[in-house]
Amino acid sequence: MKHLSAIRNSTFLLLICCCFAIINSVQAHSFGERYDLPLPLTMYLTSAAVVVFVSFVIAALFIRQSARTKLSPRTELKWLLPRGSLSRKITKYILQLMGVFLFAVTLITAYFGKNNTFENFSPTFVWVIWWVGLTFIVALVANLWPALNPWRTLALWSHFFDKDTRRPYPKQLGAWPVVIAFIIFAWLELIAQGPETPQVLFWLILMYSFYSWLGMAIFGVGNWLRHGDLFTHFYKLFGRFSLLNTESNKVQLRLPGAGLTHDKPLHLSETCFVVLLLSTVSFDGILETPLWKDLLNFIAENQLLRPLLIELQASGIDIIMLVKSLALLTLPCVLLGVFLLFCFISVKAGGERMPLSIAAGHYVLSLVPIALAYHIAHYIFYLMIAGQQIIPLISDPFGYGWDIFGTANYAMDIGVINAKTVWFISIYAIIIGHVIAVVLAHYSAIKIYQNHKQTLMSQIPMLFLMIGYTMLSLWILSQPIVE
Numbered sequence: 439m440k441h442l443s444a445i446r447n448s449t450f451l452l453l454i455c456c457c458f459a460i461i462n463s464v465q466a467h468s469f470g471e472r473y474d475l476p477l478p479l480t481m482y483l484t485s486a487a488v489v490v491f492v493s494f495v496i497a498a499l500f501i502r503q504s505a506r507t508k509l510s511p512r513t514e515l516k517w518l519l520p521r522g523s524l525s526r527k528i529t530k531y532i533l534q535l536m537g538v539f540l541f542a543v544t545l546i547t548a549y550f551g552k553n554n555t556f557e558n559f560s561p562t563f564v565w566v567i568w569w570v571g572l573t574f575i576v577a578l579v580a581n582l583w584p585a586l587n588p589w590r591t592l593a594l595w596s597h598f599f600d601k602d603t604r605r606p607y608p609k610q611l612g613a614w615p616v617v618i619a620f621i622i623f624a625w626l627e628l629i630a631q632g633p634e635t636p637q638v639l640f641w642l643i644l645m646y647s648f649y650s651w652l653g654m655a656i657f658g659v660g661n662w663l664r665h666g667d668l669f670t671h672f673y674k675l676f677g678r679f680s681l682l683n684t685e686s687n688k689v690q691l692r693l694p695g696a697g698l699t700h701d702k703p704l705h706l707s708e709t710c711f712v713v714l715l716l717s718t719v720s721f722d723g724i725l726e727t728p729l730w731k732d733l734l735n736f737i738a739e740n741q742l743l744r745p746l747l748i749e750l751q752a753s754g755i756d757i758i759m760l761v762k763s764l765a766l767l768t769l770p771c772v773l774l775g776v777f778l779l780f781c782f783i784s785v786k787a788g789g790e791r792m793p794l795s796i797a798a799g800h801y802v803l804s805l806v807p808i809a810l811a812y813h814i815a816h817y818i819f820y821l822m823i824a825g826q827q828i829i830p831l832i833s834d835p836f837g838y839g840w841d842i843f844g845t846a847n848y849a850m851d852i853g854v855i856n857a858k859t860v861w862f863i864s865i866y867a868i869i870i871g872h873v874i875a876v877v878l879a880h881y882s883a884i885k886i887y888q889n890h891k892q893t894l895m896s897q898i899p900m901l902f903l904m905i906g907y908t909m910l911s912l913w914i915l916s917q918p919i920v921e
Contacts, residue, residue: 581677811871
């Protein structure tokens with residue numbers, strides 16, 4: 439048990455290291471107000487890089503080759519779990535009812551309510567409470583999505599779908615349906631005009647429902663959810679970071695990110711999905727920076743591109759939307775290329791021979807804490823401010839002037855969180871996320887290489903990758919909003 443104690447101590451030291459990082463304030467990106475640093479931004483970027491480097495040193499000292507078993511010591515929290523099988527079934531049933539009820543309310547209000555984004559319950563609930571808020575809960579507390587998932591619940595209740603399998607899910611298909619579905623979802627969320635309006639949202643939900651239930655009808659409910667369902671994959675991935683493990687009938691307390699340790703490498707499609715998650719949240723941030731504005735100006739003023747742009751515009755194509763769409767497809771490819779390059783260098787530095795896809799499959803889950811950290815940093819202000827809109831909307835979900843619960847006249851408090859607080863949350867989230875990523879990457883290397891020297895050498899390239907992305911993430915967050 440010595441290695442478990444060492445791991446606990448090293449994790450504690452890493453987090454303490456983060457707490458002493460010299461971080462203050464900066465002209466904040468996406469905060470809605472200006473907040474200036476008394477020192478140059480480069481000093482804060484350098485400080486963050488130093489913290490990540492120190493975490494690498496501590497991981498190298500504390501996590502040795504003997505730590506080949508699971509990273510997480512787990513403590514069962516029996517008091518959190520309802521006693522008796524009947525109580526557990528009731529709890530699960532309540533969550534299922536809640537998921538189906540909210541699903542029905544969302545559809546009904548989207549179709550019959552006012553077609554106004556700010557006066558209808560459905561857009562705020564879907565894009566703020568469900569997509570952003572539930573992700574925070576799943577990643578930081580526990581993955582409740584399997585119980586809340588209305589598509590799963592309705593499929594099981596209907597008895598029309600087989601619970602497990604009707605036919606085998608093709609292994610070669612992997613998680614590629616999830617990757618394709620997420621690209622479409624990201625395009626709808628970040629680029630398309632209309633998904634925020636209730637009527638469009640209604641038809642999008644219906645189309646996804648048909649797609650999801652079709653997959654369940656072909657492969658069975660469990661088989662489709664395990665392999666092809668987008669949101670099950672998304673929440674399961676972030677849920678592996680959470681403090682509480684609820685995958686079995688037990689509730690276990692574990693270290694943050696401990697669920698991201700694994701013995702077998704992920705399939706290439708799953709590797710692409712993780713990189714896609716990281717790239718899309720970064721893409722959303724880049725769209726609001728002066729760099730993006732400069733790129734658009736360059737394209738608009740480029741004489742070589744002008745004839746093509748005029749022709750496209752004459753054809754009725756939205757040039758800005760086209761450029762954004764191309765960028766959305768390009769950025770994941772660039773990040774995947776960079777990640778694979780560093781995985782290749784890592785394998786060479788460690789002196790091990792293995793296919794690049796296998797090496798990437800071992801390391802890719804170490805990117806999840808980074809994706810989560812940037813998700814928190816980018817959306818915390820949005821959740822705290824826009825999330826308040828749900829308070830009046832629960833009293834007037836259709837926008838008809840009702841006041842069911844007496845909250846229809848609630849006035850949003852934009853002072854509930856300020857730029858300084860958001861900046862502190864953002865920078866600590868990003869640094870802690872990268873520190874945990876370093877630990878996970880080191881732990882993955884231990885399972886690949888035979889001795890400590892090989893492990894250490896293999897992690898030097900990954901260290902540079904983590905430091906580089908730390909600095910890039912903080913730089914994006916520090917940029918003023920231009921869009």
